Amino acid sequence: MDQKQPLNFRLRADVVVRRIFWCFLGIELLIVFLDVFVNHYEWSSVVSIRRMVNITREDSLSNWFSSIQAIIVGSVIWLIAFAVRNQMQDNHYKRKFYCWACIGIFFIYIGIDDAIKFHERMGTACKVLLARFAGSSDPGILYSMYEAFPSYSWQMIFGPFFMAMGIFLLWFLWKELSSKRLWYWFLVGISLYVIAVGLDFVEGLDSGFYKDAGIAGFFSTEDYRIRHMSKTLEEFLEMLGTTVFLTIFLENLFRLSKEWKINISAKS
Structure with a gap:
């Protein structure tokens, strides 16, 4: 039997990155649409359907998607780390490899954290532990900080780490991204994350904040509706930020080499 000719697939990196961006953005807009109309405005009378698309629930479509997103970003960064490792000539490249690997682990952690709500649950656990010091003669500085902090306790605990x-990301990527354009897009992505955390901070304030601040009255609606829309916006900005990171790191990965080849050989 004659040897079959190898199959060649040619993909333009810029086209791949652009299509991935628009595909992910479309999914994110669909998730927001389903949450707002199918869930919040109850286009569906089936409670289980509304729960599935409720962006505030841990077992929702949005939570699954955002978790997968972050893990994909972490995987792409690990590919960058291995590509850098193949270029190793001295300890300088070795340090680069470890830095990229740490960033990859961080994004994979974010994906796992999103899936199991790790930081929220650890924040709640710390809140319970700190509450035991209430009423004692010397509750300690941590309890005093907890009492003074106006929003979710996880932000006080995990905020310094994030x-x-x-x-570190700002410092390292300033030097390592292959173009300044990617750096500016990285600033866009990190800004979206910061705004999302800010919205989460506001969400953790007193339940009547939106009403007291006049936001609910300005939009002539109820406080609970503003609170839900704020949560929806927060999750959308977080997903959009992750999509921006994905496109940045994909483009950076493709720029590390002019051509990528994957060879799969069948047994002779």
């Missing part, structure tokens, strides 16, 4: 990681 802030430190953000500073």
